[in-house]
């Protein structure tokens with residue numbers, strides 16, 4: 209959709225505000241153009257000696273009243289229009305947030321966070337300006353122009369009007385050329401601001417890594433370069449926009465010279481009064497605003513169009529995760545994969561091929577295998593972040609796609625390796641999916657996740673703020689808080705995605721024992737590099753190059769003497785060396 213299409217749709221929705229603003233504006237325009245005519249009449253009355261005394265005072269008071277009415281009406285219509293344009297900003301931000309929240313990893317793989325943030329702030333501001341300031345100035349300017357031209361032509365002298373308008377086509381041509389440059393410069397400016405934003409965001413996220421690698425100076429130089437690039441682009445855009453003013457100035461000067469030449473000649477020959485020439489000159493002065501408004505409106509619209517060209521692809525991008533299912537709850541039951549295969553876009557080797565498994569409700573399945581063998585990919589298919597290219601996934605005999613995404617996400621408690629803690633207390637972080645959980649419940653799951661004692665040692669215990677604005681927890685503590693969070697949910701499937709990698713073997717054993725005792729029939733899927741975490745699983749699947757290379761119980765796999773058995777021996781040896 210074009211910017212104008214979008215604005216049309218918005219104006220249709222908020223027509224009452226725009227209509228009220230337009231009505232007030234029309235009154236302002238009528239009053240504004242009446243003033244020079246009135247002034248001309250007073251001057252002619254004074255020159256002829258027919259105006260004086262109380263009539264003169266009443267006419268002057270009338271002029272003052274018109275000025276006051278113009279002031280209040282101007283305030284009124286600006287408020288109406290700005291309220292509408294701010295609403296447009298809110299609507300756009302909500303729409304963008306919804307879209308971003310609904311997109312899957314396939315979308316984010318091609319986007320930069322800083323750039324998306326720039327679109328949500330800078331670009332929406334530019335569209336907001338196009339819907340508010342530009343509409344306001346455009347409507348005002350167009351109305352004033354029509355009325356002033358009407359008064360010049362019909363109310364004063366059409367010959368003067370015809371001559372005064374001669375330079376205007378040249379101005380229109382100048383405007384057209386300038387606005388093309390403004391569009392290009394605005395696009396460039398928004399893109400460079402995005403690049404700068406992206407760099408700041410990445411620097412803040414990776415500040416520890418940058419420091420550890422001693423890259424601060426290099427990063428500072430890049431930052432300075434990007435900031436200078438952004439400033440240059442903004443300056444170029446301003447320079448392009450600044451060209452509107454001299455064009456207007458030159459046009460009006462030429463129009464004034466032509467008017468005075470012909471006007472002087474007509475007055476000299478008695479076919480125009482001095483009052484009429486004064487009125488006409490005042491009308492010419494009143495053209496300054498519509499002309500400046502035209503330049504300003506074009507600049508705002510070009511900026512808005514450049515911003516919209518960056519926003520529209522995001523707002524109209526198809527969802528990488530579709531949500532066409534109709535089943536609102538997942539009843540649990542057997543999870544089944546039939547000959548599932550998947551490859552990432554633009555990746556030739558398949559990340560998964562011919563994977564079949566059956567995980568009954570309440571069962572424990574483990575996924576192991578060398579790095580890059582497809583374990584996380586399989587989880588992504590279960591979480592429906594991607595769709596299998598071949599084969600099918602069923603839950604309780606129903607295709608995964610038949611469930612709504614919401615239902616599916618409620619049915620799965622997923623604990624990733626890198627647990628994210630929000631800026632809130634530890635207790636609130638654990639109770640994220642169940643904000644009404646009691647403190648006793650929170651402490652119970654923290655004990656199951658073997659993190660209760662660690663939390664008690666924090667300065668304010670469970671009320672200690674953590675996350676970005678609080679105390680930093682160790683990787684292992686973060687993982688255990690995330691496990692506690694998952695245990696608090698009632699989801700029938702719990703997925704531990706290498707979620708115990710940062711805890712020692714003893715703590716891992718303790719957590720797994722607690723899990724077995726407290727699972728209460730929940731299905732458990734464990735992905736782990738450490739095989740000690742999976743020895744008790746009902747079934748262990750070894751993935752290699754996306755295929756199941758071994759499967760069975762721990763003892764079966766040891767007997768097979770394949771990758772699992774050699775990895776087990778290696779890890780056992782490593783553990784015994786650690787104990788020495």
Ligand SMILES: Nc1ncnc2c1ncn2[C@@H]1O[C@H](COP(=O)(O)OP(=O)(O)OP(=O)(O)O)[C@@H](O)[C@H]1O
Nearest residue numbers: 317552555559577578579580581582583584585586
């Ligand atoms: N987003 C992606 N785009 C393209 N290829 C990907 C993507 N994610 C993973 N891959 C590729 O898919 C294959 C399987 O990766 P996956 O992350 O599933 O392995 P993994 O077994 O979980 O590895 P690890 O144990 O290191 O976490 C790898 O070759 C990987 O490079």
